[in-house]
Each structure stands twice: as structure tokens, then as C-alpha cells.
Amino acid sequence: MSYTTRLLHGLALGLALTLPALAQVKAGQPFPALAGHALEGALPDVTGQVVLVDFWATWCAPCKASFPAYSELQREFAGRGFILLAVSIDKTAAPYDEFLQRFKPSFPTVRDGAQQLIAEVRAPAMPTSYLLDRKGVVRSVHSGFHGETTLKALREEITRLLEEKP
Amino acid sequence: MKTKLRLLLALAGFAALLTGCTTVQPWERATLADATMRPDRDPLHNAMFEHIYFSCEAATGGRGVGGSGCGCN
Numbered sequence: 463m464s465y466t467t468r469l470l471h472g473l474a475l476g477l478a479l480t481l482p483a484l485a486q487v488k489a490g491q492p493f494p495a496l497a498g499h500a501l502e503g504a505l506p507d508v509t510g511q512v513v514l515v516d517f518w519a520t521w522c523a524p525c526k527a528s529f530p531a532y533s534e535l536q537r538e539f540a541g542r543g544f545i546l547l548a549v550s551i552d553k554t555a556a557p558y559d560e561f562l563q564r565f566k567p568s569f570p571t572v573r574d575g576a577q578q579l580i581a582e583v584r585a586p587a588m589p590t591s592y593l594l595d596r597k598g599v600v601r602s603v604h605s606g607f608h609g610e611t612t613l614k615a616l617r618e619e620i621t622r623l624l625e626e627k628p
Numbered sequence: 629m630k631t632k633l634r635l636l637l638a639l640a641g642f643a644a645l646l647t648g649c650t651t652v653q654p655w656e657r658a659t660l661a662d663a664t665m666r667p668d669r670d671p672l673h674n675a676m677f678e679h680i681y682f683s684c685e686a687a688t689g690g691r692g693v694g695g696s697g698c699g700c701n
Contacts, residue, residue, distance in 0.1 A: 521661040551655045580655045588654045 486584040489602055493594050496547075499579040502555070503572035506545055512623045513598075514546045514616065516591040517580055520557040525589040528607040529565055535616060536569040542624055543596070547572070551580045551588075593619055596628050 487493060493515065496505055516532060518525035529548075536546045546569040552558040558573050574580055583592070587605045593616065595601050602619050604612055652660065659665070668674055 517655070519655070519658065521658045553658065577655055581653075585654055588657070590654075 486586060487582075487592065487600060487603075489600050491600055493592055493598055493600050494579065494582050496579070499574065499582070500576045501549070501572040501574055501579065504570065505572060506547060506570045508545055508547065508594075508598075510543070510596050510628060512539075512544045512596060512620060513594040514544070514591055514620070515594065516546065516548045516589055517551055517574075517583070517585050518548055518589045519551050520561045521552075522588045524607045526561070526565075527609075528589055528612075529567055531607075531609070531613050533568045535613065535620075538617075539620055539624070544620055544624060545570070549574050549579060551577055553577065591616075593623070595623050595626065 496508070496515075514532075514535075516528070518528070520526070532546055532548070536544075548567065548569060548571040550558050550571060550573045552573060553575055555573065555575065562571060585605075586603075589607050591604045591607075592600050593602045593604070601623060602615075604616065606612075663669055
């Protein structure tokens with residue numbers, strides 16, 4: 463084997479080892495475990511529940527616009543095995559605390575200040591929400607918040623997932 | 629030997645060039661989303677800029693409004 467061939471093989475191997483680490487979490491894949499990512503705040507018990515994990519930030523206008531709608535969604539499906547978990551990716555606590563004090567969401571919120579979870583999930587946009595089935599598998603990914611269109615799709619998907627047998 | 633050296637140097641050069649490229653991930657855009665990053669954040673400045681622009685260019689409509697170019701605005 464020539465030197466050039468060996469060099470190219472080495473480069474290909476390096477790329478093959480690196481690229482999976484840069485892959486986004488997509489529908490059909492298991493969502494990373496929430497514990498162990500240094501999330502600040504009380505993590506709810508999501509075992510056996512349909513979960514909507516929403517990544518947001520205080521500097522992201524559509525994220526903030528989604529909060530009233532998501533509160534409504536949480537109220538609508540509360541007590542039926544659904545939980546909405548908002549994960550802020552704000553690096554600093556002050557704007558996050560201030561926003562929560564002002565808005566007081568009806569769903570649990572944690573902060574991924576070290577941006578470990580988001581870096582693993584590699585969300586394609588802000589906000590992005592991941593709908594997980596009872597087994598923790600991603601069933602759909604919603605990139606951005608498009609008002610009633612997003613809500614309608616989420617309502618249908620959540621209803622369908624809640625009807626699935628565990 | 630010379631070919632190998634050239635190849636290695638070319639690769640090293642290419643790798644060095646790649647370090648200048650980066651993609652700002654969606655979750656890393658807090659600074660870019662700051663209000664101070666918006667060129668149109670000050671309405672007064674916008675109005676003055678548009679007035680100067682229209683006068684200098686002798687044309688209205690440069691910022692999206694159609695019209696003729698009398699240069700009298």
C-alpha cells in the first residue's frame with residue numbers, strides 16, 4: 463500500500479470517527495438521558511410519560527412567544543401522562559430567572575447553562591422541541607415555533623402518543 | 629521523499645486554512661441576537677440615514693419604496 467493511500471485511509475478513518483459526534487438527534491432515535499448533563503433546576507420524573515422537550519433561550523423571541531401556547535398545551539394534557547419540559551440554554555442565570563419570575567410557566571423548566579445537552583442533541587434552530595414517546599424515543603422534531611401550525615401538529619401527535627399502549 | 633513532504637505540507641496548509649472557518653451553532657447565537665447587533669435599532673438614525681442616502685443617490689426607493697429620482701427629498 464502506497465504512502466498516499468495509507469494517508470487517505472487515515473483521513474477517512476478520522477472523519478468516520480468524528481462525524482457521528484456531530485450528528486443531530488432525529489426522529490426514531492433515543493433522546494439522551496436528561497440526568498448527567500449538569501442541568502440546573504429540579505428535573506421532573508418523566509419515566510413512562512410522553513414528553514415534549516423544548517429548547518429555548520431568553521434572547522430568542524420566538525421561544526418566548528411559544529411560552530403562553532405551551533402553557534396552554536400543558537394544561538390541556540396535564541394528568542394524562544404528558545409532561546412538557548422547557549430547557550433553557552441561557553449561559554447566565556440572571557435573564558433566565560427574571561423571565562421565569564415574570565412569566566411563571568405552568569410547566570417545569572431547567573437551565574442547560576453549560577450547554578452540554580444542547581450540544582449533544584444539536585438542535586437545528588432555536589427554539590426546537592422534541593416529542594418523546596413513553597420509551598424516550600424521539601417521535602418528532604419541531605424546528606422553530608410557528609404558532610397555531612406548530613400547536614395543531616403537537617396536539618395531534620401528543621394525542622396519538624398518549625393513545626399508544628405502553 | 630519530496631512528494632511526500634509536499635503532500636504533508638499541502639495538507640498542513642489546508643488544515644491551517646480550515647481553522648479560520650467556523651459555524652455558529654443556533655444555541656451559540658446569544659450575542660448575535662443582542663439588540664445592539666441590529667443596524668436598524670434606532671428609528672431616528674434610520675430616518676436620518678435614509679434622508680442622506682436619498683439625497684446623495686438622487687433617487688427615492690433605495691430602501692424598498694418605489695418612486696422617481698428627482699433628488700429633491
